[in-house]
Amino acid sequence: MSDVLKVPTMAEFMAQGKQPEVLFWVGCAGSFDDRAKKITKAFVKLLNKANVEFAVLGTEESCTGDPAKRSGNEFLFQMQAVTNIEVLNAYEIKKIVTACPHCFNTLKNEYPSLGGNYEVVHHTQLLKSLLDDGRLSIEGGKFKGKRITFHDPCYLGRANNVYEAPRELIKKLDAELVEMKNCKRNGLCCGAGGAQMFKESEKGDKEINVERTEQAMETTPDIIAAGCPFCNTMMTDGIKVKEKETEIAVMDIAELIATAQDL
Amino acid sequence: MDYLPNILFAIALIIGLGYFTKNIKKLRRNIKLGQDVDVSNNKSQRWKNMAMIALGQSKMVRRPVAGFLHVIVYVGFVVINIEVLEIIIDGLFGTHRIFSGIGSLYGILIGSFEILALLVFVAVIVFWIRRNIIKLKRFWKAEMTSWPKNDANYILYFEMVLMTLFLVMNATDIHFQDMASGNVVSQFISPWFSSLSEHTIHLVERSAWWLHILGIMVFLNYLYFSKHLHILLAFPNTYYGSLKAKGELNNLESVTKEVMLMMDPNADPFAAPAEGAEEEEPSKFGASDVQDLNWVQLLNAYTCTECGRCTSECPANQTGKKLSPRKIMMDTRDRLEEVGNNIDSNKGVFKEDGKQLLDDYITKEELWACTSCNACVEACPVSINPMSIILEMRRYLVMEQSAAPTELNNMMTNIENNGAPWPYNQMDRLNWKEE
Numbered sequence: 292m293s294d295v296l297k298v299p300t301m302a303e304f305m306a307q308g309k310q311p312e313v314l315f316w317v318g319c320a321g322s323f324d325d326r327a328k329k330i331t332k333a334f335v336k337l338l339n340k341a342n343v344e345f346a347v348l349g350t351e352e353s354c355t356g357d358p359a360k361r362s363g364n365e366f367l368f369q370m371q372a373v374t375n376i377e378v379l380n381a382y383e384i385k386k387i388v389t390a391c392p393h394c395f396n397t398l399k400n401e402y403p404s405l406g407g408n409y410e411v412v413h414h415t416q417l418l419k420s421l422l423d424d425g426r427l428s429i430e431g432g433k434f435k436g437k438r439i440t441f442h443d444p445c446y447l448g449r450a451n452n453v454y455e456a457p458r459e460l461i462k463k464l465d466a467e468l469v470e471m472k473n474c475k476r477n478g479l480c481c482g483a484g485g486a487q488m489f490k491e492s493e494k495g496d497k498e499i500n501v502e503r504t505e506q507a508m509e510t511t512p513d514i515i516a517a518g519c520p521f522c523n524t525m526m527t528d529g530i531k532v533k534e535k536e537t538e539i540a541v542m543d544i545a546e547l548i549a550t551a552q553d554l
Numbered sequence: 555m556d557y558l559p560n561i562l563f564a565i566a567l568i569i570g571l572g573y574f575t576k577n578i579k580k581l582r583r584n585i586k587l588g589q590d591v592d593v594s595n596n597k598s599q600r601w602k603n604m605a606m607i608a609l610g611q612s613k614m615v616r617r618p619v620a621g622f623l624h625v626i627v628y629v630g631f632v633v634i635n636i637e638v639l640e641i642i643i644d645g646l647f648g649t650h651r652i653f654s655g656i657g658s659l660y661g662i663l664i665g666s667f668e669i670l671a672l673l674v675f676v677a678v679i680v681f682w683i684r685r686n687i688i689k690l691k692r693f694w695k696a697e698m699t700s701w702p703k704n705d706a707n708y709i710l711y712f713e714m715v716l717m718t719l720f721l722v723m724n725a726t727d728i729h730f731q732d733m734a735s736g737n738v739v740s741q742f743i744s745p746w747f748s749s750l751s752e753h754t755i756h757l758v759e760r761s762a763w764w765l766h767i768l769g770i771m772v773f774l775n776y777l778y779f780s781k782h783l784h785i786l787l788a789f790p791n792t793y794y795g796s797l798k799a800k801g802e803l804n805n806l807e808s809v810t811k812e813v814m815l816m817m818d819p820n821a822d823p824f825a826a827p828a829e830g831a832e833e834e835e836p837s838k839f840g841a842s843d844v845q846d847l848n849w850v851q852l853l854n855a856y857t858c859t860e861c862g863r864c865t866s867e868c869p870a871n872q873t874g875k876k877l878s879p880r881k882i883m884m885d886t887r888d889r890l891e892e893v894g895n896n897i898d899s900n901k902g903v904f905k906e907d908g909k910q911l912l913d914d915y916i917t918k919e920e921l922w923a924c925t926s927c928n929a930c931v932e933a934c935p936v937s938i939n940p941m942s943i944i945l946e947m948r949r950y951l952v953m954e955q956s957a958a959p960t961e962l963n964n965m966m967t968n969i970e971n972n973g974a975p976w977p978y979n980q981m982d983r984l985n986w987k988e989e
Contacts, residue, residue: 296987317983319974319975322974347984350984352983354969354974354975358965361948362948365809367966399799400799450799450801477932479872484927490962492873493870493877493923495875496873496874497873498873499870499873502873
């Protein structure tokens with residue numbers, strides 16, 4: 292499959308004196324985490340299919356600094372931010388898409404005051420606009436009648452009020468979108484935010500991801516849809532704790548659409 | 555001697571308002587102990603937020619039962635207080651129901667006050683039942699120790715008593731009952747007193763009238779010591795609340811200066827400060843005590859009415875961790891009060907007391923349990939942001955004390971060394987393409 296993936300870098304675009312439509316900010320999880328890499332590839336397949344002229348930074352990309360900032364390390368965050376902004380501005384980047392809500396939030400909200408002003412969209416928003424423009428079409432046969440529940444990532448939903456784009460994509464799959472009791476602005480965190488992903492949780496009587504997985508299971512879904520690589524990990528782990536791996540799949544929206552397209 | 559009641563009334567009014575003003579000044583002084591923050595932008599949006607969230611109760615009604623009951627009490631409070639104006643004029647000048655001359659409108663007004671008073675009374679009883687009989691979980695969390703619980707109940711008792719006095723005052727006002735206009739509720743209470751002599755009924759009426767207005771004065775002065783301050787502070791608090799996307803955390807300007815200097819190849823690290831430049835005090839990063847927080851965060855703390863919606867939505871709290879966003883606000887207020895009292899008893903200067911907000915009030919365990927999910931911020935009906943305080947304290951722990959949990963230090967070392975939270979080489983960032 293890998294030979295069909297077209298993933299040009301900004302350096303290559305620059306060498307040809309061209310600008311891409313959009314920069315795909317892959318993010319650390321999307322670059323290194325085995326599960327998240329599948330999301331990255333699914334999204335790239337969709338971009339290729341829709342003939343979107345995009346580029347990645349490749350080895351010039353670095354952590355946005357989100358986990359450092361939320362841990363309280365403002366120095367490290369700003370060092371990362373300023374370095375990234377130098378690279379992005381040198382390439383005269385105007386528009387960025389990312390499949391990670393944490394990168395999305397940081398690039399969109401926290402970079403401007405440090406000199407990085409870009410139009411930043413989440414991959415579900417870009418996919419939605421590709422559909423609206425007719426550049427991409429979804430055939431839902433594969434997911435017809437499947438029950439899909441969407442877990443709102445905090446940094447996409449509450450933090451930035453993006454609730455509808457992912458849901459509209461799911462509806463396009465002919466699937467039955469079932470909402471959890473706590474959804475949209477009341478969505479419960481998966482437990483990974485605020486740098487919790489990288490540490491053990493404090494003493495309590497339950498793990499947050501298990502609590503959230505239980506809420507998702509109340510909707511008796513076939514698939515839990517996610518829009519964040521970290522939520523994806525947390526929910527997948529939750530399903531494992533509940534020993535439901537054979538019944539419930541955790542998939543990113545990009546993966547759902549790519550699967551529907553047989554990509 | 556005829557003027558004795560008027561003089562007594564004036565004295566009561568002066569003492570009541572005077573003590574209240576004194577405490578409001580103290581409140582302002584305490585809030586101003588916080589760091590300055592610029593909230594002068596986008597005034598129209600700020601007014602709109604205040605109108606919608608505080609005046610319009612838009613976030614209260616997201617929980618329909620509590621929201622509905624609260625709207626009754628809120629509307630009742632605002633509307634019935636119009637009557638206080640008449641009471642004050644009557645009290646000062648020895649008149650009786652000075653506005654009753656305005657005709658049928660008076661009956662309509664008092665009639666609506668009476669209906670509202672009854673509704674408030676019922677709503678407050680339901681509130682009391684929710685707290686003390688049904689024992690809703692959020693009212694019984696760990697931080698709800700004896701004072702917060704008592705405070706909440708005292709407020710409810712106050713309201714029950716004030717509403718009762720108001721209705722009794724009307725029911726025993728023979729002149730008012732004879733007018734038969736506006737006594738919508740009190741006409742049914744009036745017969746309870748009919749066996750008494752006219753003189754006794756008048757005595758009951760006077761007692762109820764005096765107790766009602768004195769009760770209001772006492773309640774007004776109770777506010778400063780109580781969570782009930784929200785009835786005043788909800789308005790400025792929603793005005794000064796954040797207008798940014800919830801996900802946006804502020805970038806520390808003091809850090810930006812240093813980072814820019816570090817990144818500037820032309821900067822001379824050994825350069826002497828420019829001639830005449832003031833010796834800048836080395837800034838402290840983050841917050842270990844209340845004075846390190848900004849004044850809006852301190853206003854937040856005084857505004858909190860301990861309803862616990864934040865805590866009930868908090869994923870960490872829901873799964874049994876020690877973190878409770880409400881406790882963050884309560885601790886901030888308690889410490890701020892302590893600092894304020896310290897200043898008062900030391901002739902206006904804070905004397906080091908060996909205590910601080912961090913550790914003595916808020917533990918590291920609480921701070922590190924936060925997922926920064928913003929559920930608490932979303933839940934607050936009056937735009938309080940507990941998460942911003944947690945972040946400031948984490949900043950202090952990391953940047954001043956290097957006291958992050960080991961795993962987080964590892965994560966940050968990785969970002970520093972190879973630009974990712976995990977120990978992967980930056981040069982391998984595009985390897986996924988070939989896999």
